[in-house]
C-alpha cells in the first residue's frame with residue numbers, strides 16, 4: 003500500500019491526538035470497523051454500487067477518448083486529412099459529454115449515500131447515548147463526545163461508504179489506464195511500471211513526516227478549541243475576575259502552536275507536490291525519449307506515443323490517490339474505535355422483557371432496604387435505606403453534602419438499579435415498569451435549572467409537547483412567572499439565551515416550575531429547588547413551588563430546613579462512611595443509614 007501526504011483533509015476535523023503521531027495507527031482492525039458499520043449501509047448499497055458503476059463507465063469513456071485522440075493525431079494531423087477529422091471529433095465530444103454526465107451521476111449518488119449514512123449513523127449513536135444514564139455524558143468532556151458524533155462518524159463514512167467507492171473506482175482506473183498503456187506497447191508500459199516504486203518511496207518518506215505534523219496539528223487544534231470553549235462558557239467568571247487578558251494570551255499562545263503545526267504541514271505538502279511533479283516529468287521524458295527512438299525506427303506512431311503519455315498522466319495520479327486513501331483509511335479506523343466505544347457501552351438499566359406500562363399512578367413510593375454503589379466505585383453510597391411516601395405526602399430528604407440525596411432521585415427514575423432492596427411505585431417494583439411510563443409519572447426539578455436556548459414558551463411547553471398557548475400561560479400564572487414574562491421584550495416569544503442565561507436565577511426557576519405544572523405528574527422530585535437563590539427570591543419561588551407540590555407525592559431534597567413545608571416528614575441521610583469503616587461494619591453489626599424522624 004502506498005502512503006502519501008493528504009492535502010485535502012480539513013484541518014481540525016479529527017479529535018486531538020498526541021504529537022507523537024502513534025495514535026494515527028488504527029486502534030482496531032479495518033475488518034472490525036466493517037463488521038460494526040457495514041450493516042448501516044443497508045438500503046444505501048445501491049447508491050454506492052451505482053456510484054462505482056458510473057465512475058467506472060466514466061473512466062472507460064476517458065480511455066476511449068484518449069484512444070480517439072491518438073487516432074486523430076495519426077489519421078488527421080500527421081496525414082493532414084481534414085475529412086477524417088469530423089466523425090472521430092464528434093464521437094470524442096460525445097464521449098466527453100457522456101463521461102461528464104456519468105461522473106456527475108456517480109459523484110451525486112455516492113454523496114447521497116454518504117450523507118444518508120452519516121445521518122443514520124449519527125442518529126444511531128445519539129439514540130444509544132440517550133439510552134445511557136446522564137452520568138455517561140456528564141463524566142466526559144462535552145467537546146470530545148460531540149467530536150465523536152460528528153467528526154468520527156464522518157471518518158467512518160469515509161472508510162465504509164465513499165472511501166470504499168473511491169478505492170474500487172481508483173483500482174479500476176489504474177487497471178484501465180495501465181491496461182490501455184500495455185495495449186499500445188507492453189514493453190514501454192513495463193518500463194513505466196518499473197518507475198512506480200519512485201512514487202512509492204517518495205510517498206513513504208513524506209507520509210511518515212506528514213503523519214507527525216498532522217498529529218501535532220490536531221493536538222494543538224484540540225488545545226485551542228478547549229481554551230475557546232472554556233473561555234466562552236465561563237465568560238462571566240473571566241470578566242468578573244478580570245482575566246480577559248490572561249485568557250486572550252492563552253488563546254494566542256495555543257493559536258501560535260497551531261500556526262506552527264499548520265505551517266509544517268503546509269511546508270511538507272508544498273514540497274511534496276513539486277517532488278512528485280519532478281518524478282512524473284522524469285518518467286515522461288524517459289518515455290518520450292524512448293518513444294522518439296521507436297518512432298524513428300517505425301515501430302510506434304506519434305498518436306500511439308501521445309496516447310501512451312496521456313494514459314500515464316491519468317495513471318500516476320490514480321496511484322497517488324490510492325496512497326492518500328490508505329492514510330484516510332487508517333485515520334478512519336482510529337475514529338471508528340471511539341464511536342464503537344460509545345456503541346458498546348451497555349446501558350446500566352434496561353426494561354425487563356415483561357415490564358408493564360404503568361398508567362397514571364397514585365404516587366405511593368416505597369424504598370425498601372435499598373443499597374447502592376455507583377458502577378466502577380467501591381464506596382457504597384446508600385445502605386439499607388427504607389422509607390415510604392404516601393400519595394400526596396411531602397417527604398423532605400436532608401443530610402450533608404455527598405450523603406446520597408440526589409442518588410435517591412436517580413434510583414427512583416431508574417437511571418440505575420439498586421444493588422439490593424426494592425423501590426416500589428404504587429406497590430409495583432419499578433424494575434417491572436417500563437422506564438418510559440415510570441418517568442411519565444415523575445417530574446424532577448433539578449438543582450441547576452435546565453433550559454434550552456429557545457423561547458420562554460418553548461421551554462414551558464417542553465413539559466407537555468403539543469400544549470396550547472393558553473395552557474402555557476395558565477401554567478406560567480400558577481408558577482408566578484406570567485408577570486415577569488409579560489414584561490420581557492417579546493413576551494412568551496422572548497429567547498432565553500444559552501441555557502437560559504438571559505434570565506435571572508429566580509426567573510429560570512419559575513419557568514422550570516411552570517414546565518413542571520404543565521407536565522402534571524403525580525410524583526415530584528425537587529432537588530435543592532432554591533439553592534443559589536437569595537432569601538427573598540427563594541421565598542418568592544417557594545410559593546409557586548407549594549402550589550406545584552399540592553396533591554403530589556413530593557421528595558424534597560434540601561439542605562435548607564427553613565424552606566420545609568409544615569407537616570412534612572424529614573428523612574435524614576447520614577454521610578457514607580469511608581471504605582475502611584464499611585469493612586469494619588461488615589465484620590461487625592450492620593446498621594441502616596436511612597432513618598426517618
Ligand SMILES: Nc1ncnc2c1ncn2[C@@H]1O[C@H](COP(=O)(O)OP(=O)(O)OP(=O)(O)O)[C@@H](O)[C@H]1O
Nearest residue numbers: 137376379383401402403404405406407408409410
Ligand atoms: N455518577 C456518579 N458516579 C460515581 N459516583 C457518584 C456519581 N454521582 C455521585 N457520586 C458520588 O456519590 C455520592 C453521593 O452523591 P449525591 O449527589 O447523591 O450526594 P448529595 O447528598 O445529593 O450531595 P449534595 O447535597 O452535595 O448535592 C458522592 O460521594 C458522589 O461523589
